[in-house]
Amino acid sequence: NAGVMQNPRHLVRRRGQEARLRCSPMKGHSHVYWYRQLPEEGLKFMVYLQKENIIDESGMPKERFSAEFPKEGPSILRIQQVVRGDSAAYFCASSREVQETQYFGPGTRLLVL
Amino acid sequence: QKEVEQNSGPLSVPEGAIASLNCTYSDRGSQSFFWYRQYSGKSPELIMFIYSNGDKEDGRFTAQLNKASQYVSLLIRDSQPSDSATYLCAVKYSGAGSYQLTFGKGTKLSVIP
Numbered sequence: 001n002a003g004v005m006q007n008p009r010h011l012v013r014r015r016g017q018e019a020r021l022r023c024s025p026m027k028g029h030s031h032v033y034w035y036r037q038l039p040e041e042g043l044k045f046m047v048y049l050q051k052e053n054i055i056d057e058s059g060m061p062k063e064r065f066s067a068e069f070p071k072e073g074p075s076i077l078r079i080q081q082v083v084r085g086d087s088a089a090y091f092c093a094s095s096r097e098v099q100e101t102q103y104f105g106p107g108t109r110l111l112v113l
Numbered sequence: 114q115k116e117v118e119q120n121s122g123p124l125s126v127p128e129g130a131i132a133s134l135n136c137t138y139s140d141r142g143s144q145s146f147f148w149y150r151q152y153s154g155k156s157p158e159l160i161m162f163i164y165s166n167g168d169k170e171d172g173r174f175t176a177q178l179n180k181a182s183q184y185v186s187l188l189i190r191d192s193q194p195s196d197s198a199t200y201l202c203a204v205k206y207s208g209a210g211s212y213q214l215t216f217g218k219g220t221k222l223s224v225i226p
Contacts, residue, residue, distance in 0.1 A: 033212070042117075042201065042218040043157070056210060091156055098212045101147075104156045 002027065004094050004105030005074075012111045019079040019086070021108045025094030032075045033102055034060075034067060037089040049075055082112045115140045117204050119217035127225050132189040134220050136202030139183070144211060146178055146185045147203040151219065157201055161187070192224045 005024040013019050025032050030051055035043040045059040049069035057067065064082075069075040079086055089109050093102035116139040126132045134148075145164045149157035163169045163176040163185065175188040185204075189196055199219040205211055 031212070033214075035214075035216075040218075042216040043203075043214070045213040045215070048212055056212070058210070059213070093214075101159060101162060102214060103159065104149075107156045 004029075004092055004103055006092050006105035006108050008108060009106060010109050010111070012113065013082045014113050015083055016081050019082050019110055019112075021077040021079075021090050021092075021110070022074040023077070023092030023094075023105060024074040025092075026096075026103055029094035029096050029103075031095045031098050032069050033093045033095075034075075034077050035091045035093065035104075037091065037107075039088070043091065046077070079110075082110070084112045086110060087112045115204075115206055115215055117202055117215050117217040119200075119202050119220045121218060122221040123223050124220055125223045125225055126192050128192060128194060130192050132192045132196065132222055132224070134187040134189075134200050134202075134222065136185045136187075136217055137183055138185070138202075138204045138215075140204075140206050141180075141183065142207045143180075143183070143204045144207040145205045146176070147205075147214065148174075148176060148187045149201040149203060149216075151199045151201055153199075160200075189222075192222075194224045194226050197222055197224045 034046040047057040047067045048055045064080045089107045091107045092105045147162045148160045151157045161176045173190045177186045201219045202217040203214040
């Protein structure tokens with residue numbers, strides 16, 4: 001049973017470019033969560049999605065950030081017009097039911113030059 | 114503001130000793146508690162979860178929960194150098210946003226051979 005998949009594992013962008021981060025949940029999991037880990041900081045919740053629905057995006061910056069989880073395909077976290085402060089590790093987690101354990105993917109490490 | 118506090122460490126223990134990691138949380142409405150292990154540059158890996166007051170044992174790991182004191186700990190018996198990692202305490206709160214994991218910043222454990 002494959003775990004949570006994320007790609008790319010490393011992403012380098014210049015300021016002003018767009019970053020697209022992808023997450024495929026574990027098989028049988030329909031709940032997806034995105035977290036961000038800044039250097040020397042703990043993980044912070046960003047957004048919670050179910051298929052085709054954003055349930056809670058309270059942890060996501062209002063501007064430049066968006067997320068989706070389409071009926072077909074992976075969940076995508078999109079960051080427009082990246083700035084250096086966006087440099088971080090972005091982790092996706094999934095669970096089978098909302099109250100069940102969240103399992104984390106390997107993360108995407110974004111570096112903004 | 115719901116907070117999870119951990120000593121950042123580093124906590125150094127000799128091989129074979131017991132490592133004791135501690136975590137406090139601010140909200141009495143907290144519902145469930147998790148310990149994740151994170152090796153440098155890797156993703157968080159679930160070690161244990163605990164919901165009820167008392168102890169829960171799994172192999173060399175024991176989680177302890179005291180809701181009255183708002184305190185949760187992780188004991189690692191017979192510590193091995195491979196246990197050297199950052200240990201993240203995470204809490205799920207009841208009510209709105211109960212699916213979110215709120216993380217501490219982590220305690221860095223170093224097991225000395």
